[in-house]
Amino acid sequence: xxxxxxxxxxxxxxxxHLQLQQAGRREPFYGGPLRRHVELExxxxxxxxxxxxxxxxxxxxxxxxTENSRLHQARTAGDKIVGTMKDLGTxxxxxxxxxxxxxxxxxxxxxxxxxxxCSDKLLQQAAAMGVDASFCPVRAMxxxxxxxxxxxxxxxxxxxxxxxxDDFSAIAQRLEHRGxxxxxxxxxxxxxxxxxxxxxxxxxxxxxxxxxxxxVRAELxxxxxxxxxxxxxxxxDSALTDGIRAANHIRQILADLRQxxxxxPAAPLPALxxxxxxxxxxxxxxxRPEAGLVLGELLAEAQRRMQQNQFVLPPDAVRIFWVxxxxxxxxxxLLEDVGGRLxxxxxxxxxxxxxxxxxxxxxxxxxxxxxxxxxxxxxxDRAKRIIRECQxxxxxxxxxxxxxxxxxxxxxxxSIREMVRQELGIPVVEMEIPxxxxxxxxxxxxxxxxxxxxxxxxxxxxxxxxx
Amino acid sequence: xxVFLTSPWIPAEWIRAHGLTSRPLxxxxxxxxxxxxxxxxxxxxxxxxxxxxxxxxxxxxxFTSACDQMRRxxxxxxxxxxxxxxxxxxxxxxxxxxxxxxxDELRRLxxxxxxxxxxxxxxxxLWQEIRRAGEARxxxxxxxxxxxxxxLAEAVAAYHCxxxxxxxxxxxxxxxxxxxxxxxxxxxSDWTLFKSVEQAGGRVTLNATKSGERSLxxxxxxxxxxxxxxxxxxxxxxxxxxxxxxxxxxxWLKPRLPARGVRGLVLWHFTGCDLWxxxxxxxxxxxxxxxxxxxxxxxxxxxxxxxxRLQAFIEMLKAEG
Numbered sequence: 125x126x127x128x129x130x131x132x133x134x135x136x137x138x139x140x141h142l143q144l145q146q147a148g149r150r151e152p153f154y155g156g157p158l159r160r161h162v163e164l165e166x167x168x169x170x171x172x173x174x175x176x177x178x179x180x181x182x183x184x185x186x187x188x189x190t191e192n193s194r195l196h197q198a199r200t201a202g203d204k205i206v207g208t209m210k211d212l213g214t215x216x217x218x219x220x221x222x223x224x225x226x227x228x229x230x231x232x233x234x235x236x237x238x239x240x241x242c243s244d245k246l247l248q249q250a251a252a253m254g255v256d257a258s259f260c261p262v263r264a265m266x267x268x269x270x271x272x273x274x275x276x277x278x279x280x281x282x283x284x285x286x287x288x289x290d291d292f293s294a295i296a297q298r299l300e301h302r303g304x305x306x307x308x309x310x311x312x313x314x315x316x317x318x319x320x321x322x323x324x325x326x327x328x329x330x331x332x333x334x335x336x337x338x339x340v341r342a343e344l345x346x347x348x349x350x351x352x353x354x355x356x357x358x359x360x361d362s363a364l365t366d367g368i369r370a371a372n373h374i375r376q377i378l379a380d381l382r383q384x385x386x387x388x389p390a391a392p393l394p395a396l397x398x399x400x401x402x403x404x405x406x407x408x409x410x411x412r413p414e415a416g417l418v419l420g421e422l423l424a425e426a427q428r429r430m431q432q433n434q435f436v437l438p439p440d441a442v443r444i445f446w447v448x449x450x451x452x453x454x455x456x457x458l459l460e461d462v463g464g465r466l467x468x469x470x471x472x473x474x475x476x477x478x479x480x481x482x483x484x485x486x487x488x489x490x491x492x493x494x495x496x497x498x499x500x501x502x503x504x505d506r507a508k509r510i511i512r513e514c515q516x517x518x519x520x521x522x523x524x525x526x527x528x529x530x531x532x533x534x535x536x537x538x539s540i541r542e543m544v545r546q547e548l549g550i551p552v553v554e555m556e557i558p559x560x561x562x563x564x565x566x567x568x569x570x571x572x573x574x575x576x577x578x579x580x581x582x583x584x585x586x587x588x589x590x591x
Numbered sequence: 592x593x594v595f596l597t598s599p600w601i602p603a604e605w606i607r608a609h610g611l612t613s614r615p616l617x618x619x620x621x622x623x624x625x626x627x628x629x630x631x632x633x634x635x636x637x638x639x640x641x642x643x644x645x646x647x648x649x650x651x652x653x654f655t656s657a658c659d660q661m662r663r664x665x666x667x668x669x670x671x672x673x674x675x676x677x678x679x680x681x682x683x684x685x686x687x688x689x690x691x692x693x694x695d696e697l698r699r700l701x702x703x704x705x706x707x708x709x710x711x712x713x714x715x716x717l718w719q720e721i722r723r724a725g726e727a728r729x730x731x732x733x734x735x736x737x738x739x740x741x742x743l744a745e746a747v748a749a750y751h752c753x754x755x756x757x758x759x760x761x762x763x764x765x766x767x768x769x770x771x772x773x774x775x776x777x778x779x780s781d782w783t784l785f786k787s788v789e790q791a792g793g794r795v796t797l798n799a800t801k802s803g804e805r806s807l808x809x810x811x812x813x814x815x816x817x818x819x820x821x822x823x824x825x826x827x828x829x830x831x832x833x834x835x836x837x838x839x840x841x842x843w844l845k846p847r848l849p850a851r852g853v854r855g856l857v858l859w860h861f862t863g864c865d866l867w868x869x870x871x872x873x874x875x876x877x878x879x880x881x882x883x884x885x886x887x888x889x890x891x892x893x894x895x896x897x898x899x900r901l902q903a904f905i906e907m908l909k910a911e912g
Contacts, residue, residue: 254872255872291869308836534863539663
């Protein structure tokens with residue numbers, strides 16, 4: 125069943141899947157050959173991707189690609205569906221603390237145009253609804269809400285607002301204008317406590333004034349009340365504590381996975397699978413227990429490979445830290461094609477990777493976690509964490525991928541780049557990645573090749589970083 | 592010292608009560624005339640504000656968190672060592688927690704102003720400022736329906752500078768096409784748009800930009816604790832696109848559009864301003880009126896392209912009868 129690690133095309137995975145079946149591999153209810161996602165869901169992009177060849181990766185991909193159908197099944201089975209938007213990690217912890225409630229991020233529809241290679245026409249439909257290409261690809265969620273061809277229409281939509289991206293906020297408001305009521309909750313822009321001001325420690329080595337934590341706690345109490353009303357059962361401290369514990373269990377597996385993969389002498393798992401695995405942190409891909417199992421198997425695979433000194437990439441691959449999620453999954457393959465490997469990430473939800481404090485009252489703990497969101501604080505805080513993790517994992521270069529139309533990308537990239545260069549002196553490249561990046565591939569390839577070459581030369585002491 | 596505000600939802604009365612001079616940065620000539628080199632996706636208003644703060648170190652600039660790019664622009668300024676900049680956390684929701692945030696931020700702004708050399712405000716001077724500004728806003732709002740658009744904009748600008756109500760010339764109703772101008776920052780250098788509208792056979796009867804009536808929404812409360820009165824008078828009347836939900840903006844427009852006989856909406860926005868651009872379709876749907884998007888630029892309102900678009904828009908409205 126276990127084979128030497130390597131990357132497979134979708135076509136290769138057909139044969140590999142047969143081998144696994146013949147070897148007695150038992151798959152979960154959402155399992156099956158990957159090709160069916162192309163045939164049934166029109167996820168044409170899969171044909172352009174390279175996948176890890178492990179059974180654990182197969183399970184990960186099937187789990188990820190069946191989310192919408194699993195949500196529809198859950199709805200049919202009587203579960204309440206909550207669409208939670210923007211906060212990336214906090215509200216789902218609360219929602220899954222209630223029996224019969226599933227939360228997902230409609231924001232995730234931003235990958236639909238990529239997966240379907242725009243054959244879904246979601247972006248064109250969004251433009252017809254008044255949200256054109258000047259906005260982030262997350263605009264795809266707008267028509268997805270209305271046509272019902274992707275995720276089921278949620279019974280409750282919860283969206284954080286305040287210190288959030290303008291484009292997302294505008295799209296969510298447009299959604300409400302189109303008749304989908306939104307429950308808004310305020311997340312203030314995190315600031316450093318003033319001298320003499322009572323402060324609170326947040327996950328991620330951050331501090332915030334007590335007054336801000338209190339404000340967010342009050343807002344999350346409103347969210348808890350709304351969720352409880354939907355579930356017909358109050359969401360009290362006991363349930364929240366259990367929910368936090370369950371979320372932390374998953375976060376811990378993911379932390380172990382990241383530690384194992386990013387600190388390994390060579391990559392035991394590819395970048396693309398790590399991106400998808402990290403994404404499970406934010407809402408457990410709509411099935412909390414299963415998310416833990418999927419990540420657990422992936423971790424076991426990474427550990428097994430490391431014990432056997434087997435890696436998916438050569439040991440001389442340049443260690444690259446990646447900032448922001450990519451609109452086109454293919455970019456993660458490209459990074460490895462040019463001689464790089466992932467050794468750390470900030471996909472905009474580092475607060476969803478940190479353990480939620482279990483020693484505090486649950487809403488307070490969640491408020492502190494929500495405030496630790498890298499996107500609600502200053503770019504310098506985000507850069508500091510990136511620098512710390514670059515140091516931890518010996519990053520040799522940093523890629524900041526820009527999301528087309530995203531308001532935060534307009535300014536923060538420069539600040540992060542400058543701080544990383546000042547502190548670490550490693551090369552940094554910033555590049556925009558559209559939902560289907562084929563037309564940009566030559567440019568992207570050149571930029572990444574230059575980055576890798578610069579990092580290699582720097583390691584050899586040949587010339588200073590100058591990208 | 593001048594304290595430049597970037598939003599009409601931060602009370603200038605609070606600045607003046609600290610003995611400092613308040614200035615509306617969105618109306619500043621030096622801001623609007625500054626040449627801007629923009630990289631992809633960067634909003635010109637945010638960029639010029641950042642540069643303004645950089646080149647005017649003797650003045651204080653108060654940014655707000657209402658716009659993502661503004662708050663990130665503030666971060667950039669702090670990163671570069673600017674000390675006379677302040678980021679006011681302006682909540683998007685009307686919840687009790689948001690109200691508390693607003694009040695906390697006003698107090699924090701007060702401490703910043705004192706650090707900048709301002710004096711702690713006493714009750715009497717704060718009441719004086721609140722009453723004076725409240726009366727000016729009431730007078731301006733009363734005359735706005737019959738005012739000449741340019742004259743009203745100038746009076747609103749004067750109000751934002753010193754809290755007073757200046758003379759306004761009125762404009763008798765006529766058969767020109769009535770338009771509402773909607774949007775965020777509308778710098779003085781772009782006010783030639785009023786003339787362009789008139790040359791095309793229309794007139795602006797409702798200015799719902801930051802330079803117009805919409806910025807006069809705060810109510811003066813005349814009793815109780817002055818700080819609470821000031822905070823409530825502003826927080827409860829913020830009327831802007833960034834609010835969630837932004838129903839207050841639509842509720843504010845709803846009676847005014849028919850009352851002014853508005854036939855079309857001109858949505859004025861800057862490149863990179865998602866918050867206002869995204870409202871175009873919602874405005875169309877909510878009021879059933881045609882919307883013309885005009886993008887601010889070096890010569891907007893005067894460029895042949897925009898002049899033609901404006902003319903076509905107004906001609907289309909005329910033809911509709």
